[in-house]
Amino acid sequence: MRVAAPLHISPRFQGLMNRRFRCPVAFVLALPLLSQAADVPEQPLPAGIAVVPLSLPADVDLQRRGARIGRVVIQVDEVFEEASPLPAPYRLVNGLHVSTQKETVQRQLLFQSGDPYDPRVLAETERLLRSQRYLNEAVIQPVGYRDNRVDVLVRVHDVWTLNPGISFGRKGGENSTRFRFEDANFLGRGQFASVARSRDVDRTAWRIGYRDPNLFGSWWQMSGAYASSSDGAERALDLRQPFYSLDAPWSAGLELSDTTSAVSRYERGHVLERLDMDEQSIGIDGGISAGLEAGWTRRYLGGVRSLSRSFSHRSEYPDAVLPADRDLVYPWFGFEAIEDDYVLTRNLDQIGRTEDLHVGRRARLEVGLASSAFGSTRDAVILGGAVQAGAELGDEQFWINSLDASGRLDSGEIVDGRLALSSRYYYRHSMHRVSFASLTATLTRKLDAEEQLLLGGDNGLRGFPLRYQSGTASALITMEERYYTNWQPLKLFNVGAALFLDAGRTWGRSEPAAASDGWLADVGLGLRLGSARSGLGNVLHVDVAVPLNGPSGIDAVQLLIETRTSF
Numbered sequence: 001m002r003v004a005a006p007l008h009i010s011p012r013f014q015g016l017m018n019r020r021f022r023c024p025v026a027f028v029l030a031l032p033l034l035s036q037a038a039d040v041p042e043q044p045l046p047a048g049i050a051v052v053p054l055s056l057p058a059d060v061d062l063q064r065r066g067a068r069i070g071r072v073v074i075q076v077d078e079v080f081e082e083a084s085p086l087p088a089p090y091r092l093v094n095g096l097h098v099s100t101q102k103e104t105v106q107r108q109l110l111f112q113s114g115d116p117y118d119p120r121v122l123a124e125t126e127r128l129l130r131s132q133r134y135l136n137e138a139v140i141q142p143v144g145y146r147d148n149r150v151d152v153l154v155r156v157h158d159v160w161t162l163n164p165g166i167s168f169g170r171k172g173g174e175n176s177t178r179f180r181f182e183d184a185n186f187l188g189r190g191q192f193a194s195v196a197r198s199r200d201v202d203r204t205a206w207r208i209g210y211r212d213p214n215l216f217g218s219w220w221q222m223s224g225a226y227a228s229s230s231d232g233a234e235r236a237l238d239l240r241q242p243f244y245s246l247d248a249p250w251s252a253g254l255e256l257s258d259t260t261s262a263v264s265r266y267e268r269g270h271v272l273e274r275l276d277m278d279e280q281s282i283g284i285d286g287g288i289s290a291g292l293e294a295g296w297t298r299r300y301l302g303g304v305r306s307l308s309r310s311f312s313h314r315s316e317y318p319d320a321v322l323p324a325d326r327d328l329v330y331p332w333f334g335f336e337a338i339e340d341d342y343v344l345t346r347n348l349d350q351i352g353r354t355e356d357l358h359v360g361r362r363a364r365l366e367v368g369l370a371s372s373a374f375g376s377t378r379d380a381v382i383l384g385g386a387v388q389a390g391a392e393l394g395d396e397q398f399w400i401n402s403l404d405a406s407g408r409l410d411s412g413e414i415v416d417g418r419l420a421l422s423s424r425y426y427y428r429h430s431m432h433r434v435s436f437a438s439l440t441a442t443l444t445r446k447l448d449a450e451e452q453l454l455l456g457g458d459n460g461l462r463g464f465p466l467r468y469q470s471g472t473a474s475a476l477i478t479m480e481e482r483y484y485t486n487w488q489p490l491k492l493f494n495v496g497a498a499l500f501l502d503a504g505r506t507w508g509r510s511e512p513a514a515a516s517d518g519w520l521a522d523v524g525l526g527l528r529l530g531s532a533r534s535g536l537g538n539v540l541h542v543d544v545a546v547p548l549n550g551p552s553g554i555d556a557v558q559l560l561i562e563t564r565t566s567f
Contacts, residue, residue, distance in 0.1 A: 056145050059119040067117040070149030072109070074102045077157045079533050080491060090491065093160065100134055100158050101188040107214040108132070108190075109154065110245050117142070117150045120292075120340070124245060127342065127356045129154075132213075133192075133535040134161050134185035137354055159535040161185040169200075171458050171560040173269070173465045176200035182209075184535045190214065192223075201466065203262070205229035219244050232260030232276070240285075243299060246340055247291040251299075255283040262314065263450045267514050268551075269465035273320035275311055277450060282306040292340060301334035305368065306375075311450070321512075323449035329375045330382055332368030337361075343392055347484040348426055348434060349566035350538065351494035351530030357398060359390035370408075381409040396428035407445070417445035436480040436567075443473045452510055461504045463522020463547035463558050471506030471516050478502050482528075482567055493540075494530035496567065499523075502545070521548040522558075528567055538565045 057065070079097050080090040110125045111118070122140045129138035136157040144151035161184040169176040182194030192211040198204070211223035220241045227234035240253025259279045265272045285303030310325040341360025348355055368382035388402040400423070407417030420442045427435045440460070444453050455461055456468035460476045480500045487495045503521040524545035531538055543560040 056142060062117050062142075062145070062150060063119075065148055067145070067148050067150050069111055069113050069115045069117055070144070070146070070151045072111075072113050072152050072154065074105050075153065075155045076100050076102060076105065077155065079158050079160050097158065097160060098162075098185070098188045100156065100185060100190070103217075104185075104188060104190045104214075105129070105154060105156055107217055110247070111152075121247075122152070123342075124340075125154075128245070129156055130354060130356060132190065134159060134190060135535075136532070158185075159531075160533050161535040163534070167563070169562045171462075171466060171562050173457065173555060173558060174201040202264070203229045203231045207234070215239075219248075229261070231262035232278075234259045234261075243287065243289065243297075246297045246338065248289065249291060250286065250288050251301075252286040253284070253303075255281065255285075257281045263311075265320075265452055265512065266454060266467040266470060267512070269456060269468045272512055273317045274314050275317065275320045275322060275450075276314055278308075278310045278312075280306075280308045287334075287336075295340050297338045297340070299336040299338075301336060301366070302332065304331050305329070309450070321449065325377070326448075327375060327377045328370045328380070328382065330368040330370035331374075332366055332382065334364065334366035336364040341390070343398070347431060348398070348428075351484050351496045351528060351567065352486075352488070352532065353494075353530065357390070357400075358388070359392045359398060359400070361387075361389045363387045378410060380415070383407050383409060398424075398426045400424045413446070415446045416448045416451065418447075419443045432484050432486075434482045434484070436478075436482055438478045439475070441473075441475040445472075447472075447510070453506065455504050455506055457545075457558055457560065461502050461520060461522065462500070462524055462543055462560055463502065463545035464520060464550060465554060465558075469504075469506040469516055469520070470510045472508030472510060474504065474506045476502065476504035488532055492533055494532050496528035496530065498526040498528060498567070500526060500543075500545075517551060520550050522546060523548060524558075530567075539563070539567055 076099055078094040078099070080086060080094055086094075108125070108128055110128065111121050115121075126138050126140050129135055136159045138154070138156045140152060140154050142150045143153045163183070164181045167178045167180070176199065178196060178198040180194060180196035182192070182196065184192050186193045190213055192209065194207070194209045196207050198207070205227050206229070207225065207227040209223070209225045211221070213221050215222050218241070220239070223236075223238045225234060225236045234257070236257040236259075238253070238255045240255075241251055242248075242253070243251045257280070261277060261279075262274050263277045264274045283303060283305045285301065287299045287301040289297060289299040291297065306327075306329045308327045309323075311322045313320060313322065339360030339362060341358070343357045343359050345355050345357055346353065348357065364386045366382075366384040370376040370378065370380045370382055372379060384406045386402065386404045388400070390398065390400045392398055402422045404420045405418065408415045421440065423439045425437045429435065442453060447453065452470055453472065453474055454467040454470050455474045455476065456466045457464050458466035460478060461468065478500065480498045483497045485495045489495065501521065501523050503519060505519045506516040509515045522545045524543055526541055526543040529540040529542075531540070541560065541562050541564055545558045545560065546556065547554060547558070
């Protein structure tokens, strides 16, 4: 694993994020940035750990000696650090919060006492822990060495996960509301449970969801959902053991879903027609792998899928053109390769949180064969694939590119084909300022009639109504100047801001919508509130965007409020 220094402009910052820097400052850096007026207090190590920081050998020496993991001690920090004195409201929150159980953290560890000491496995476990919604940060460090055994401290930082409340969003000129009661760490066991009522431009819905990431203490996962909405219903169940690590030898899974909903076709943000769609899916899949070899993990995949879609008219649109009902039943085979190459950094897509940026390469390819002999309504070859390649360009510059493709080879031609390109570039000027640019482009061929390629305020063109343009191809360019502060109001939010420019367009025409209006552009200013103590959303976006061109009749200013997983 390569580790990027968070700053290139000042030598005193060069070693701050180095995993071999084993002093208490490393623990401080692993916690969220607090306001400039508040420092993170140093926390004592748990009793019973033999700390020998001056004589602890380097990782390469420990591996050469064949050292093994000794004692594994788990420390779970409260939502608010135990500063002295900690104000009463924060003490109350800590008291009401159900802390993550140490057994919950233990189940996520990729190592145990007696295993060979391997810093790569420790680093991968850190990434796995940081990916959990109920944890803010995770640091795993060797803190003692004796009898050729390395004592390891696993230190994680809890966040508040119980969310009884109301949320509001706005994008593309349309509002959305949500009333929910959910907990992403039910009883401190890492389980997710929710009951929610939502309302947006498409539907009003009640939804119940549950997910257990470690079923009965194993690596098996189970999730389920039930929803009743104004335009249909949803029932879903997923049971699987995923490839939970780069060394995981196998995976297996079962997926069932049954969804009824309304599908809309749009023209310049307005609904042209709506129709009902009933979609059923059944899938059994699995895979095998030899684990990580020479920096790469290779996986051989396979399974059977059944996808069914049927359509019917809605009373308000009796003349809508109905697509043909479709059943696809097919076995499939696939291959996946992942390069173990990550950079540890901060203040790129998050604010004041450790980020694990994959700058390596990865690829996945799937091929399936649908046949009337299996119950399909047509014979077709089902194709899907994705490729990603990242690069650390030096001087705190990162470039991440990906290419995704999907479609069916039906009667000698590509049907429902999509080819999507994404390219992201980051250049860090300082710990508090990053220039960001992205390009996304999509090319389609003979999309199924219920599908539509859309571009608007809900997917990147922030100065325009949602689902404003449609076509057979699209492109979107985004440029942002991102600012990250150390300000943390009430110790609840990490504050950032962005100046942005968006430019995009579609080509071609998707019937029955009108032709494209050509290139559209907007500029704007955004406020970013990173969730410092909550696991219920990473970054709240409040954007004000002004269209620079476009037809008359659209609002001169667009206000967008939404929660996203990144800056």
